[in-house]
Amino acid sequence: MIKLLNNYIPQHIKYLTLIYLLGTLFFMMFRAIFVFTSKDLLPPNSTNIVINAFEVGLRFDNVISCFVLSIPFALFTVISFFKFNKMHIYKFITIYISLFYTASFIICATDIPYFKYNYSRLTIAIFNWIDTPDMMLKFVFSDVTYILYLIVLIVIIIIFTILSGKIKRKTLIKSEEKSTILLRIIYTLLFSFLIFMGMRGRKESPIKEGHACVSANAFINQIALNPVFTFVKSFSNKIYFHQR
Numbered sequence: 001m002i003k004l005l006n007n008y009i010p011q012h013i014k015y016l017t018l019i020y021l022l023g024t025l026f027f028m029m030f031r032a033i034f035v036f037t038s039k040d041l042l043p044p045n046s047t048n049i050v051i052n053a054f055e056v057g058l059r060f061d062n063v064i065s066c067f068v069l070s071i072p073f074a075l076f077t078v079i080s081f082f083k084f085n086k087m088h089i090y091k092f093i094t095i096y097i098s099l100f101y102t103a104s105f106i107i108c109a110t111d112i113p114y115f116k117y118n119y120s121r122l123t124i125a126i127f128n129w130i131d132t133p134d135m136m137l138k139f140v141f142s143d144v145t146y147i148l149y150l151i152v153l154i155v156i157i158i159i160f161t162i163l164s165g166k167i168k169r170k171t172l173i174k175s176e177e178k179s180t181i182l183l184r185i186i187y188t189l190l191f192s193f194l195i196f197m198g199m200r201g202r203k204e205s206p207i208k209e210g211h212a213c214v215s216a217n218a219f220i221n222q223i224a225l226n227p228v229f230t231f232v233k234s235f236s237n238k239i240y241f242h243q244r
Contacts, residue, residue, distance in 0.1 A: 041219040060225060122231045
């Protein structure tokens with residue numbers, strides 16, 4: 001029964017769902033590394049509240065993934081109703097997704113040493129270092145752990161690229177589209193709703209940094225935040241105040 005239902009899920013829905021799950025897995029992995037490298041800041045007997053912070057962190061991760069996947073979803077939706085050779089569009093979409101997730105992983109990896117130095121998640125304040133590149137390079141290469149972060153980043157990007165390529169081949173290239181137009185419309189409406197809610201992060205109102213607070217402990221409240229979220233938010237805030 002499950003296999004039968006799976007056969008009638010549109011190819012692009014299966015592809016985007018698996019990419020979303022893969023991206024979420026790596027975001028959670030970076031969050032785990034973030035906690036591990038700063039575990040001395042955790043209060044005793046804080047396991048349950050840390051788990052709670054990870055659960056809230058999923059909402060921030062959803063915001064990033066849903067924004068990244070919204071444009072591919074829109075393109076897939078349009079072309080799914082037409083029959084023609086879509087390989088060039090598939091290639092564009094997969095490159096787009098790879099570039100945005102790679103950029104996100106770079107931000108996540110940069111955030112870990114940035115936090116240890118500034119006790120703050122990554123923001124556009126990091127661009128202040130551009131004015132002193134010699135000091136920045138000295139800071140990075142003076143600690144071997146920063147080289148390890150770079151190695152971890154490269155490994156994660158390679159693994160993501162390999163797995164996302166396998167997902168593409170299995171869902172978009174090798175599988176045959178069996179869903180009817182009616183089913184595609186239903187799945188499009190359902191997926192549109194899920195992406196919209198994911199981009200908001202919450203049912204009540206769009207998620208904000210303050211919603212990461214799950215404890216009286218300042219460090220635990222940093223765990224739920226996604227550094228891509230804080231980086232983009234600081235950039236948008238700067239543009240907003242600059243235009244006022």
